[in-house]
Amino acid sequence: xxxxxxxxxxxxxxxxxxxxxxxxxxxxxxxxxxxxxxxxxxxxxxxxxxxxxxxxxxxxxxxxxxxxxxxxxxxxxxxxxxxxxxxxxxxxxxxxxxxxxxxxxxxxxxxxxxxxxxxxxxxxxxxxx
Amino acid sequence: xxxxxxxxxxxxxxxxxxxxxxxxxxxxxxxxxxxxxxxxxxxxxxxxxxxxxxxxxxxxxxxxxxxxxxxxxxxxxxxxxxxxxxxxxxxxxxxxxxxxxxxxxxxxxxxxxxxxxxxxxxxxxxxxx
DNA sequence: CCTTGACCTTCCAGTAACAGGAACCCCTAT
DNA sequence: ATAGGGGTTCCTGTTACTGGAAGGTCAAGG
Numbered sequence: 001x002x003x004x005x006x007x008x009x010x011x012x013x014x015x016x017x018x019x020x021x022x023x024x025x026x027x028x029x030x031x032x033x034x035x036x037x038x039x040x041x042x043x044x045x046x047x048x049x050x051x052x053x054x055x056x057x058x059x060x061x062x063x064x065x066x067x068x069x070x071x072x073x074x075x076x077x078x079x080x081x082x083x084x085x086x087x088x089x090x091x092x093x094x095x096x097x098x099x100x101x102x103x104x105x106x107x108x109x110x111x112x113x114x115x116x117x118x119x120x121x122x123x124x125x126x127x128x129x
Numbered sequence: 130x131x132x133x134x135x136x137x138x139x140x141x142x143x144x145x146x147x148x149x150x151x152x153x154x155x156x157x158x159x160x161x162x163x164x165x166x167x168x169x170x171x172x173x174x175x176x177x178x179x180x181x182x183x184x185x186x187x188x189x190x191x192x193x194x195x196x197x198x199x200x201x202x203x204x205x206x207x208x209x210x211x212x213x214x215x216x217x218x219x220x221x222x223x224x225x226x227x228x229x230x231x232x233x234x235x236x237x238x239x240x241x242x243x244x245x246x247x248x249x250x251x252x253x254x255x256x257x258x
Numbered sequence: 259c260c261t262t263g264a265c266c267t268t269c270c271a272g273t274a275a276c277a278g279g280a281a282c283c284c285c286t287a288t
Numbered sequence: 289a290t291a292g293g294g295g296t297t298c299c300t301g302t303t304a305c306t307g308g309a310a311g312g313t314c315a316a317g318g
Contacts, residue, residue, distance in 0.1 A: 004294065014295090019276060033284060035295055051254045056229050059275065069251050079250050080242035087233050094226050100185050101219050108216055113209035121208050122198050125184075127176040133265065143266090148305060162313060164266055188304065 006038040010046040017046065025049060025063060057086055135167040139175040146175065154178060154192060186215055 007014045020026050021036070026045055028036045038046075048069060052062045061082055068074045103124070110120040136143045149155050150165070155174055157165045167175075177198060181191045190211055197203045232253070239249040 002295075013277085015277060016275085018296095023275095033295080034297095035284085048254050053275095054229075055233055055254075056226075065251070065254070068248075069254070072246055074246050074248070075244040076240050076246060076248035076250075077242045077244060079248045080237060080240045083233060083237050083240070083250050087230070087237055090226055090230050090233065094223070094230060097185075097219055097223050097226065100183075101216070101223060104184055104212060104216050104219065108209060108212050111205050111209045111212070113206045115204040115206060117201055117203050117205060119197075119203070119205035119208045121205075121212050122194070125177050125180045125194065125198070127173055127180075131266075142306085144306060145304085147267095152304090162266080163268095164313085182304090 001038045001043070003036050003038070006036075006043060006046065009043055010050055012046060012050050020046070020049065023059065025059070025066065055086075056090060057082075061086060130167045130172070132165050132167070135165075135172060135175065138172060139179055141175060141179050149175070149178065152188065154188075154195065184215075185219060186211075190215060 001009075003014045003017055006012075007017060010017070012020075017026075021028060026042055026049075028038045028042050031037050045066065048066065049062055052065055053059075057065065064082060065079065068079050107121045107124045112118070130138075132143045132146055136146060139146070141149075146155075150157060155171055155178075157167045157171050160166050174195065177195060178191055181194055182188075186194065193211060194208065197208050236250045236253045241247070
């Protein structure tokens with residue numbers, strides 16, 4: 001299967017698939033004309049990668065997860081550790097974003113948003129002398 | 130004031146301050162020896178920038194906000210629009226992160242995390258045939 | 259006077275994960 | 289023969305810095 005069709009099936013842009021090959025996440029065969037030829041296994045991997053990336057795992061996490069996925073003798077603890085660390089990262093980002101949201105939404109709500117210059121948003125960014 | 134002291138006062142790394150000068154967010158004077166000399170106004174701006182960045186505004190947003198901040202004839206609507214758009218971005222990221230968190234925490238909770246290979250996390254990333 | 263150490267300077271490279279675009283090849287249909 | 293819609297590689301740019309090398313400056317101590 002060519003890259004265009006593979007992109008459709010996996011939902012990944014062709015550019016991304018080429019990039020994944022470049023960084024050795026996948027290694028599709030080549031046809032005589034130089035076109036990439038994706039196997040079922042390649043599709044499988046790409047779909048796996050697409051899901052892991054959608055869950056926010058880094059590429060390096062994905063590399064490790066992919067290796068564990070293919071190693072049927074893995075210990076689930078290894079997978080759980082990676083996922084757990086990522087979960088902690090997500091939780092931290094959530095906390096930060098929620099704090100930003102609280103502050104910013106208060107500021108935005110308090111701003112008239114008209115043609116006058118008075119602006120509580122800028123005031124909120126102003127150094128408290 | 131030299132850059133080291135300025136860094137302490139603003140909480141920004143010296144590297145970051147140099148970078149802000151490079152992209153023309155600030156323009157401190159130079160002493161005869163070539164050292165940057167930060168004025169009170171520079172400190173003010175840097176603190177403003179630090180707060181805006183902490184709220185997640187992009188550098189380009191900061192550039193605009195800084196210009197509005199210094200323009201006493203601004204319309205608060207201009208500020209509110211930028212902040213509102215950023216708020217929407219934050220809300221979208223929050224939604225995405227919450228979805229990731231829900232999925233991933235379920236998967237992590239269901240994984241034994243021992244030395245056996247069975248792993249619901251990997252299963253969850255597996256393409257549904 | 260010399261050295262040591264803490265500053266400061268510029269410049270170059272690298273980060274994460276691609277996206278955009280140029281220049282060019284391949285295949286099929288008209 | 290040509291037009292189009294694939295495909296290929298290679299190079300650059302993105303965001304907001306961070307790390308490090310090579311070297312200038314300054315105050316204090318021996």
